[in-house]
Amino acid sequence: xxxxxxxxxxxxxxxxxxxxxxxxxxxxxxxxxxxxxxxxxxxxxxxxxxxxxxxxxxxxxxxxxxxxxxxxxxxxxxxxxxxxxxxxxxxxxxxxxxxxxxxxxxxxxxxxxxxxxxxxxxxxxxxxxxxxxxxxxxxxxxxxxxxxxxxxxxxxxxxxxxxxxxxxxxxxxxxxxxxxxxxxxxxxxxxxxxxxxxxxxxxxxxxxxxxxxxxxxxxxx
Ligand code: DX5
Ligand code: ZN
Numbered sequence: 001x002x003x004x005x006x007x008x009x010x011x012x013x014x015x016x017x018x019x020x021x022x023x024x025x026x027x028x029x030x031x032x033x034x035x036x037x038x039x040x041x042x043x044x045x046x047x048x049x050x051x052x053x054x055x056x057x058x059x060x061x062x063x064x065x066x067x068x069x070x071x072x073x074x075x076x077x078x079x080x081x082x083x084x085x086x087x088x089x090x091x092x093x094x095x096x097x098x099x100x101x102x103x104x105x106x107x108x109x110x111x112x113x114x115x116x117x118x119x120x121x122x123x124x125x126x127x128x129x130x131x132x133x134x135x136x137x138x139x140x141x142x143x144x145x146x147x148x149x150x151x152x153x154x155x156x157x158x159x160x161x162x163x164x165x166x167x168x169x170x171x172x173x174x175x176x177x178x179x180x181x182x183x184x185x186x187x188x189x190x191x192x193x194x195x196x197x198x199x200x201x202x203x204x205x206x207x208x209x210x211x212x213x214x215x216x217x218x219x220x221x
Pocket of ligand 1: 011145176
């Protein structure tokens with residue numbers, strides 16, 4: 001099966017004091033930049049408040065793929081979408097109103113993403129495929145970069161690909177994606193790849209994104 005591959009590097013492990021140039025350094029080889037928003041409530045870590053995120057989004061050389069790891073995603077999801085993010089992903093575990101929330105994100109002009117933590121089954125969401133533009137299967141516990149890819153998520157990735165069938169829903173993986181793991185994730189069915197430390201700890205981040213893409217593309221063709 002030929003699948004289109006998308007690279008969405010995360011700046012969580014980039015140099016926060018010069019994010020604009022960090023994003024520019026990967027712009028030519030990436031499709032989106034992945035912005036991890038953490039509130040120290042949904043996850044035990046904090047990254048940006050709304051005002052700082054707004055500045056990053058408005059100055060970004062790449063369209064922004066926002067990953068909201070926040071408790072108040074019912075309110076924040078549409079607000080992030082209204083900032084001009086290309087995509088806004090919310091966690092299934094953080095809302096009781098997943099379907100209206102995804103619709104509200106779309107109504108603000110962004111693609112609507114649904115993320116699940118490692119312990120959350122994808123089976124609860126097979127009935128709402130018409131409001132999902134992207135599934136995000138977490139391959140680490142959300143909160144921190146630099147953790148090891150959880151191989152035990154591979155069956156969930158496979159199952160999500162099966163559920164998607166021929167719908168135009170993207171399947172993103174996030175956590176521990178590297179030269180060593182990207183082929184397994186692609187083989188299981190992923191087509192959209194977050195990589196944080198693998199990219200920004202590399203000597204040449206752009207070359208790393210290109211190398212990761214080549215491995216995934218090769219596996220998907
Ligand atoms: C973790 C974040 C990830 C993180 C990935 O909660 O959602 O996007 O930046 O970092 P790596 O690629 O280092 O696992
Ligand atoms: Zn993320």
